[in-house]
Amino acid sequence: MLDFSPLVTRWHFLLNAFWVTVYISLLSMAFGFVIGVVVGALRTYGGRGIDRVLGFYVDSMRSLPQLVVLVWTFFAFPLIAGFSLSSITAGVVALSAHLGAYMAETVRAGLTSVRKGQMQAALALGMSGFDAIRKIILPQALIRMLPSLGSLCTFAIKDSAIASVIAVPELLRQSQIVTGQTYRYAMIYTTLMIVYFLLCYPVARGVDRLYRRVAHLGSS
Amino acid sequence: MTSGWSLIWENADRFAAGALLTVELTVLTMILAIPGGLVLAFLRLSRWRVVRFAATAFVELFRSTPLILQIYWVYYILPVFTEIRLPGLAVALTGLVCNISSYNSETFRAGIVSIRRGQWNAGLALGMTNAQVMLRIVLPQAAMRVLPALASTWVSLFKDTALVSVIHVNDLAYVALKIRTETFVILPVLNAMALFYWLMGYPQAKLVDWIHRRYKVAE
Numbered sequence: 001m002l003d004f005s006p007l008v009t010r011w012h013f014l015l016n017a018f019w020v021t022v023y024i025s026l027l028s029m030a031f032g033f034v035i036g037v038v039v040g041a042l043r044t045y046g047g048r049g050i051d052r053v054l055g056f057y058v059d060s061m062r063s064l065p066q067l068v069v070l071v072w073t074f075f076a077f078p079l080i081a082g083f084s085l086s087s088i089t090a091g092v093v094a095l096s097a098h099l100g101a102y103m104a105e106t107v108r109a110g111l112t113s114v115r116k117g118q119m120q121a122a123l124a125l126g127m128s129g130f131d132a133i134r135k136i137i138l139p140q141a142l143i144r145m146l147p148s149l150g151s152l153c154t155f156a157i158k159d160s161a162i163a164s165v166i167a168v169p170e171l172l173r174q175s176q177i178v179t180g181q182t183y184r185y186a187m188i189y190t191t192l193m194i195v196y197f198l199l200c201y202p203v204a205r206g207v208d209r210l211y212r213r214v215a216h217l218g219s220s
Numbered sequence: 221m222t223s224g225w226s227l228i229w230e231n232a233d234r235f236a237a238g239a240l241l242t243v244e245l246t247v248l249t250m251i252l253a254i255p256g257g258l259v260l261a262f263l264r265l266s267r268w269r270v271v272r273f274a275a276t277a278f279v280e281l282f283r284s285t286p287l288i289l290q291i292y293w294v295y296y297i298l299p300v301f302t303e304i305r306l307p308g309l310a311v312a313l314t315g316l317v318c319n320i321s322s323y324n325s326e327t328f329r330a331g332i333v334s335i336r337r338g339q340w341n342a343g344l345a346l347g348m349t350n351a352q353v354m355l356r357i358v359l360p361q362a363a364m365r366v367l368p369a370l371a372s373t374w375v376s377l378f379k380d381t382a383l384v385s386v387i388h389v390n391d392l393a394y395v396a397l398k399i400r401t402e403t404f405v406i407l408p409v410l411n412a413m414a415l416f417y418w419l420m421g422y423p424q425a426k427l428v429d430w431i432h433r434r435y436k437v438a439e
Contacts, residue, residue: 059422059425060418060422062375062421062425063379063417063418063420063421063422063424063425064379064414064417064418065379065380065381065383065393065417066379066382067382067383067385067393068382068393068413068414068417069414071397071410071413072410072411072413072414075400075406075410076406076407076410076411076414079406079407080407154284157286158284158285158286158287159286160286161286161288161289162286162288162383164288165386172286172289172292185296186296186297186300189289189292189293189297190293190297192289192293193281193285193289193290193293196284196285196286196289197280197281197284197285200284200285201280201284204283204284
């Protein structure tokens with residue numbers, strides 16, 4: 001059972017796949033965060049109509065499985081748009097759109113948690129609404145959001161594995177290719193469990209630790 | 221080639237069966253994962269370090285790895301140790317229950333810990349045993365506090381059941397993808413799959429929001 005030769009002979013192939021996992025996780029975190037800040041801020045400050053429309057996007061993403069979003073983006077979207085996406089592009093787009101909705105909820109909760117007086121004080125000092133959000137509200141909110149953002153980052157890593165269903169050459173997908181050639185299912189999937197754990201667990205604990213250090217900056 | 225929505229209509233019974241299995245998996249997993257989460261939470265609050273460590277390791281392992289990988293892992297690792305090959309549905313259920321129990325245990329642990337120390341002391345002062353205080357004083361109060369978090373886990377569980385399609389369990393996602401490969405009709409089938417998940421998931425997401433507003437912890 002403990003024959004590690006498939007890992008030894010194909011370590012280069014699997015290492016590349018590992019970097020693809022890291023790459024699409026980081027990209028979907030980054031795009032998801034941008035979507036989250038924009039959508040979250042617009043829903044909080046943009047008025048009722050914008051809140052309704054963006055709320056529909058957020059709630060739809062909260063009700064659709066990642067697998068469905070990925071498969072739809074890769075196979076159905078090109079038929080509507082008339083151009084095809086590479087599997088990596090489709091994967092990043094779908095994962096970002098999905099994660100962005102959750103980020104938006106976090107950002108909105110963070111922004112509304114900052115007391116009204118902070119905004120009023122900023123406006124009273126002559127700041128524009130945009131400046132007040134950017135310089136006063138958002139920095140405090142970001143600190144308060146850290147724990148949720150941290151767990152969303154681990155979700156980005158975990159969800160990247162679902163991109164294997166649209167053949168993104170990431171860690172799970174490439175490992176399936178190796179298991180198909182060598183039949184070492186138990187050993188390879190156990191190794192994968194350890195690798196993903198080593199990837200996600202430090203992120204979760206690291207963000208927790210960071211939060212404990214900076215939490216006081218978020219209180220007002 | 222049959223076109224478009226008539227194809228969906230012809231396969232309505234298969235979609236319905238898939239959707240039913242998705243719902244059944246969600247309900248069954250949650251029914252098993254609530255006691256599972258409670259047991260894990262108690263083990264993590266145990267006075268023996270070995271027990272605490274083992275329970276924590278289990279929870280952190282299942283919270284820090286992708287569910288899709290856990291399902292494959294259970295699928296391929298169980299036969300190695302037990303020499304029995306469970307049917308796909310049982311494998312899917314095992315993976316989901318381990319995963320959701322881990323999340324639930326964190327929710328329950330937070331709920332139990334959130335009940336003030338004074339409640340314990342008062343119960344013990346009245347002559348109750350530890351177990352009585354836990355069952356009659358702490359758990360009933362904790363139950364209300366964990367409801368919003370449990371509701372959120374419920375919706376992600378509903379979504380996550382789609383992942384069991386990778387081991388050929390006939391849930392909604394699997395049925396839809398199978399009809400697609402049989403008929404080569406891509407767009408309507410994938411649209412229908414997304415629509416059916418949306419129709420089932422959207423009200424649940426709204427319900428969760430309502431539960432969050434209704435049972436928000438205010439102290």
